Amino acid sequence: xxxxxxxxxxxxxxxxxxxxxxxxxxxxxxxxxxxxxxxxxxxxxxxxxxxxxxxxxxxxxxxxxxxxxxxxxxxxxxxxxxxxxxxxxxxxxxxxxxxxxxxxxxxxxxxxxxxxxxxxxxxxxxxxxxxxxxxxxxxxxxxxxxxxxxxxxxxxxxxxxxxxxxxxxxxxxxxxxxxxxxxxxxxxxxxxxxxxxxxxxxxxxxxxxxxxxxxxxxxxxxxxxxxxxxxxxxxxxxxxxxxxxxxxxxxxxxxxxxxxxxxxxxxxxxxxxxxxxxxxxxxxxxxxxxxxxxxxxxxxxxxxxxxxxxxxxxxxxxxxxxxxxxxxxxxxxxxxxxxxxxxxxx
Numbered sequence: 001x002x003x004x005x006x007x008x009x010x011x012x013x014x015x016x017x018x019x020x021x022x023x024x025x026x027x028x029x030x031x032x033x034x035x036x037x038x039x040x041x042x043x044x045x046x047x048x049x050x051x052x053x054x055x056x057x058x059x060x061x062x063x064x065x066x067x068x069x070x071x072x073x074x075x076x077x078x079x080x081x082x083x084x085x086x087x088x089x090x091x092x093x094x095x096x097x098x099x100x101x102x103x104x105x106x107x108x109x110x111x112x113x114x115x116x117x118x119x120x121x122x123x124x125x126x127x128x129x130x131x132x133x134x135x136x137x138x139x140x141x142x143x144x145x146x147x148x149x150x151x152x153x154x155x156x157x158x159x160x161x162x163x164x165x166x167x168x169x170x171x172x173x174x175x176x177x178x179x180x181x182x183x184x185x186x187x188x189x190x191x192x193x194x195x196x197x198x199x200x201x202x203x204x205x206x207x208x209x210x211x212x213x214x215x216x217x218x219x220x221x222x223x224x225x226x227x228x229x230x231x232x233x234x235x236x237x238x239x240x241x242x243x244x245x246x247x248x249x250x251x252x253x254x255x256x257x258x259x260x261x262x263x264x265x266x267x268x269x270x271x272x273x274x275x276x277x278x279x280x281x282x283x284x285x286x287x288x289x290x291x292x293x294x295x296x297x298x299x300x301x302x303x304x305x306x307x308x309x310x311x312x313x314x315x316x317x318x319x320x321x322x323x324x325x326x327x328x329x330x331x332x333x334x335x336x337x338x339x340x341x342x343x344x345x346x
Contacts, residue, residue, distance in 0.1 A: 014044075014045070014046040014047075014048070015043070015044070015045050015046075016043070016044045017041075017042075017043055017044075018040070018041070018042050018043065018044055018057075018059075019040075019041050020038075020039065020040050021038070021039045022037075022038050022039075023035075023036065023037045023038070024036045024038075028218075030071055030072065030073035030074075030218075031070075031071055031073045031074040031218050032068060032069060032070050032071055032074050032088065033068070033069040033071070034066065034067070034068050034069075034183070035066070035067040035068075036064060036065065036066050036067075036183075037064075037065045038062075038063070038064045038065075039062075039063050039064075040059050040061060040062040040063070041059065041060070041061045041062075042057060042058055042059030042060060042061070042062075042097075043057075043058050044056065044057045044058075051104060051105050051106065051107070052102060052103060052104045052105070053101075053102065053103045054100070054101075054102050055100070055101045055102075056098075056099070056100055057097075057098070057099045057100075057101075058096075058097075058098050059095075059096060059097045059098075060096050061096070062093070062094070062095045062096065062097060062119075062121075063092075063093070063094055064092065064093035064094075064095075065092050066090060066091065066092060066093075066181070066183070067090065068088065068089075068090040070088060073218060074088065074218070077218060087179055087180070087181060087182035087185060087222050088181075088182060089181060091134060091135060091136050091181065092134055092135050092136070093121050093135065093136055093184075094121060094122070094124075094135055095119050095120060095121035095122075096119070096120055096121075096124070097117065097118065097119040097120070098117070098118055099115065099116065099117035099118075100114075100115070100116045100117075101113070101114065101115045101116075102114045102115075109149065109150045109151070110147065110148065110149045110150075111147070111148045111150075112145070112146070112147050113144075113145070113146040113147075114144070114145055115142070115143070115144040115145075116142070116143050117141065117142045117143075118139070118140070118141045118142075119139070119140045119141075120138075120139045120140075121135065121136055121137060121138055121139075122135050122136055122137030122138065122168075122169055123137070123139075136167075136169070136180075136181060136184075137167065137168055137169030138165055138166060138167045138168060138169070138180055138184070139165070139166055139168065140163070140164070140165035140166075140180070140184065141163065141164055141165075142161075142162070142163040143161070143162050143163070144159070144160070144161045144162075145158075145159070145160045145161075146158065146159045146160075146346055147159075153235060153236045154233065154234060154235035154236070155233075155234050155235075156231075156232070156233050156234075157230075157231070157232045157233075157234065157344075157346065158229075158230070158231050158232075159228075159229070159230040159231075159346040160228070160229050160230075161226065161227075161228045161229075161254075162226065162227050162228075163186050163225065163226045164224065164225045164226075164259065165180040165184060165185065165186075165224045165225070165259075166224070166259060167179060167180055167224075167260075178258075178260040178262075179222075179224050179258055179259075179260070180224050182220075182222045185222035185223055185224060185256075186222065186223050186224070186225065186226035186256050187199075187200040187203075187220070187221060187222050187223070187256065188200075188202045188203065188226060188228060188254060188255065188256055189201045189202045190339065191297070191299065191339035191340060191341030191345065192341060192345045192346070193228060193252070193254075193345075194228065194252045194254055194280060194282060195250075195252055195282060195284055195299050195301040195337060195339045195345070196252065196280075196282025196283075196284065196301035196302055196303045196304075196335075196336065196337050197280070197282070197303070197337060198337055200220040200221055200222070201219060201220075201221065202221065202254075202255060202256065202280055203221040203223055203255055203256040203257070203268075204221055204223050204255075204256055204257055204258055204265075204267075204268035204269075205255060205256075205257045205267050205268050205269065205270065205271075205274070205278045205307065206267045206274070206277055206278045206307035206308065206314070207265050207267040207268035207308075208267075208308045208310075208327065209265050209268065211308050211327045211331060211333060221256065222256070223256030223257050223258055223268075224257070224258050224259045224260075225256065225257045225258070225259055225270050226254065226255075226256045226257075227254050227255065227279075228252070228253070228254030228255075229252075229253045229254060230250065230251070230252050230253075230345070230346055231250060231251050232248050232249070232250035232251075232345070232346075233248060233249045233250070234246060234247075234248045234288070234344075235247060235248070242292075243289055243290065243291055244288075244289075244290035245287070245288070245289060245290075246287075246288040246289075246290060247285060247286060247287055247288065248285060248286050248288065248299075249283075249284075249285050250283070250284055250285070250286075250299075250301075250345075251281065251282065251283045251284075251304075252280075252281070252282045252283075252284075252301070253279055253280070253281050253282075254279065254280060255278050255279055255280050255307065257269060257270035257278070258270070277307065277313070277314070278307050279305070279307070280303070280305060280306060280307055280314075281303075281304045281305040282301045282302065282303055282304060283301065283302060283304050284299055284300050284301030284302060285299070285300060286298055286299035286300060286339075294342060294343065295342070295343050295344060296340075296341075296342065297339075297340070297341040297342070297343070297344070297345070298338070298339070298340055298341075299338070299339040299341065299345075300336065300337075300338055300339075301336065301337055301339070302316070302335060302336045303316065303335045303336065304316050306325070306335070308327075308333075309325055316335070322335060323335055323336060
């Protein structure tokens with residue numbers, strides 16, 4: 001089937017050559033400074049049918065140059081959590097990527113969205129001796145499925161997402177690095193993912209390293225693997241001056257992990273036998289203001305199951321309901337989050 005689809009690319013409706021270039025500078029005060037220059041060249045094929053669209057995107061050349069400066073705040077964290085150093089390493093990326101997306105609009109007002117993607121870096125360009133010691137080597141795959149069923153004043157939406165990145169080489173300057181660079185790792189939490197947690201504040205697995213050991217305000221979590229499932233019932237409550245006022249009831253389930261085990265933090269690594277214990281669950285509701293051209297969203301979510309919660313196997317207690325938890329180091333952690341977003345979460 002894949003070969004048949006590939007041969008059919010010559011008959012697609014829209015074929016484009018894509019060339020992109022951008023540069024960025026990130027200054028995370030007291031922790032790190034990251035400078036990057038990114039450029040890519042590739043091809044896009046699209047086939048439009050009556051109720052479905054198919055799009056292929058192939059980038060044979062993708063070059064990403066990075067320069068990372070770690071500052072005293074992050075250097076201090078490396079001492080308390082040596083495994084954290086794995087993600088904050090400097091190097092460049094010379095990769096190839098292939099992605100496929102398909103959208104289906106069925107006659108019963110049900111829509112489907114499928115996205116598959118793979119990125120590989122270092123396998124080809126690593127053959128050049130001059131580049132071998134200055135590039136990352138990994139393969140990263142992603143898969144996403146979304147479904148929406150609409151009625152006159154409501155709709156039901158589902159999303160499932162899985163991603164994994166595997167480092168099969170040694171990172172530049174450090175022979176013991178075992179994870180992806182942090183700017184290629186997965187993160188969850190925030191207005192578009194696991195909304196009961198703040199941005200990049202969930203994970204890894206059921207490890208409590210970030211909450212219980214580190215005393216710094218820097219608690220960003222990144223992982224080589226992500227699993228997430230979201231379900232949301234959306235409905236319109238009223239229309240005032242042309243603005244649709246709506247709400248939603250939703251649940252988010254998921255987490256991030258590292259693939260390779262660290263003896264100093266074993267609960268941060270993925271284990272199928274420990275999956276049920278590692279999964280986080282949040283539920284919530286929200287207010288949506290739809291101005292047709294854009295949508296403003298305010299969501300409130302509560303942690304029904306927090307893998308870092310030590311009592312009741314991570315589950316909330318109705319009998320001893322609390323808005324906050326106290327970690328072993330005395331840190332107070334909220335069991336809820338308010339999220340402000342533009343557009344729908346998925």
